[in-house]
Amino acid sequence: MSHIHAASSETATQLADRLKERGMRMTPQRMSVMAAVTQLVHATPDQVAEAVPEVDLTTVYRTLETLEHIGLLAHTHLGHGAASYRLAGDDHIHVVCHRCSSVIDAPAGLVEQLANTLQKERGFILDKSHFTVFGTCADCAAGGTHD
Numbered sequence: 267m268s269h270i271h272a273a274s275s276e277t278a279t280q281l282a283d284r285l286k287e288r289g290m291r292m293t294p295q296r297m298s299v300m301a302a303v304t305q306l307v308h309a310t311p312d313q314v315a316e317a318v319p320e321v322d323l324t325t326v327y328r329t330l331e332t333l334e335h336i337g338l339l340a341h342t343h344l345g346h347g348a349a350s351y352r353l354a355g356d357d358h359i360h361v362v363c364h365r366c367s368s369v370i371d372a373p374a375g376l377v378e379q380l381a382n383t384l385q386k387e388r389g390f391i392l393d394k395s396h397f398t399v400f401g402t403c404a405d406c407a408a409g410g411t412h413d
């Protein structure tokens with residue numbers, strides 16, 4: 267399963283269409299925030315604000331929530347801090363190294379068995395794309411540098 271992020275012209279069209287469906291306007295701020303998340307792949311509100319200095323942090327927060335609400339973005343938790351936003355519909359799980367904080371995107375199919383078992387035995391529906399697994403990456407486990 268590949269991890270391909272939409273090209274920015276596609277993203278712009280998709281964004282405009284989604285907003286229009288809901289009677290919302292396409293604004294330069296919404297476009298900038300969407301472009302920043304696309305480029306950063308995973309981005310906290312602070313990282314987005316840093317990438318789009320023309321948009322203030324409050325607007326960044328509000329815009330991220332709006333874009334998630336209309337289904338264009340999704341968020342996950344890659345650590346103890348703020349949530350990280352990414353493009354929705356790109357279903358994958360995150361594997362994060364405790365030591366060096368590297369983030370690895372892994373196919374959601376890896377947790378298929380867990381998802382099936384939870385559903386069968388407990389009727390629990392796993393939100394796979396919200397999933398982050400923590401551990402130690404190969405480099406760190408091999409005794410690589412850690413700070």
Ligand SMILES: [Zn+2]
Pocket residue numbers: 341342343349396
């Ligand atoms: Zn969450």
Ligand SMILES: [Zn+2]
Pocket residue numbers: 363364365366367368402403404405406407
């Ligand atoms: Zn590591």
Ligand SMILES: [Zn+2]
Pocket residue numbers: 307308352358359360371
């Ligand atoms: Zn990811």
